[in-house]
Amino acid sequence: MFNDIGPLELVTLIVLAVLIFGPEKLPKVIQDVTRTIRKIKDFSESAKQDIRQELGPEFKDFEFEDLNPKTFIRKQLDNDDLGLKEIRNGFDLKKEMAEVTDAVHGREADPSPSPAAPGGRVDMTKKPETPAADDRPPFDMDAT
DSSP states (O other), rough: OTTTHHHHHHHHHHHHHHHHHHHHHHHHHHHHHHHHHHHHHHHHHHHHHHHHHHHHHGGGOGGGGGGGGHHHHHHHHHHHGHHHHHHHOOHHHHHHHHHHHHHHTOOOOSSOSSSGGGGGGGOOTTTTOOOOOOOOOOGGGOOO
């Protein structure tokens, strides 16, 4: 709930609480606030249980967190029925980047695996060759 409060903000809140309520009333105020938060949590849990009972057994796996759109989409994308994991695992980013780099530099794509890297992978840590002084990159008038 308070994940984004930094140490300086926390100290400021404590100093303000002591100034507003005073050191005598502060423990009582803290107890009242924690009791109220506990009651709100208990109320929300009982409401969730009532909703689950009313929905019936076909919604036994229903989670209220699924109502958040981000959670819903993430759960659907991780679903094995769609086959997205195979697509994600079959995509080789290094190979794709090497093909784009070759296309930009005007070189032909090498269908054979690179002898420098095992398994046909491109070594991204290797420094590129320095072009000759008379080699100029292609100039695209529309791109400038």
